[in-house]
Amino acid sequence: MLHKNVECYVDELVVKSKKREDHLQDLRMVFYRLRRYQLMNLLKCAFGVTSGKFLRFIVRHRGIEVDQSKIAAIQAMLELRNL
Template identity: 75%
Template sequence: MQNIFDDMLHKKIECYVDDLVVKTKKREEHLADLQIVFDRLRKYNLKMNPLKCAFGVTSGKFLSFIVRHRGIEVDPAKVDAIQKMPPPRNLKELRSLQGNLAFIRRFISNLTGRCQPFNHLMKKDAPFQWDEGCQNAFESIKRHLLNPPVLGLRHLESRSYCT
């Protein structure tokens, strides 16, 4: 797919393995871009599953994230799963929590720092003692996820200041 749509990638489409999103700001452009995509799919004898297609939508799920005009948002189902998790009682449950957090890490600022209190529990042969520091970190992460950020593209024509 990367080779087939190389000239359109990151401009008019986004592609990951066999998932494809055609992105445009105007309906007329969208129809023209879809025509190009359909022509190329036909040329390379690639088929689409109509049950997995959505056309002309302003938002949708792509790679388990919600993509909208204002940016990329975490899937509320992913947040809900973490919110409903009780504190881990053993290493297996802690690893499950960390796996869920890793998937949405870009929406949690300083996730590594926030998870630091869990590190001592991950050491080989360490007893699993969920302490107050772990509980505070766990609750802090959950609070942060009550209002996760929307990730958007920076407008290249606007000024940026780094300090």
């Protein structure tokens, strides 16, 4: 499952499916295992989203993008004067 239908980093988890019709079955399999080992906190879950933040990146159906607020922060940095 890992790297096929699931991406995980520390306490962040994303369930992904190649086909929309397979997603419910993929979720069932992941939820079964999370419940079995008491690893799921429903208060921290988001369901049915088409995009979201994961590891400070924006994950969408078409790929991974940089969060625009991070780009703006870098562009707003002052130029170094001394080394």
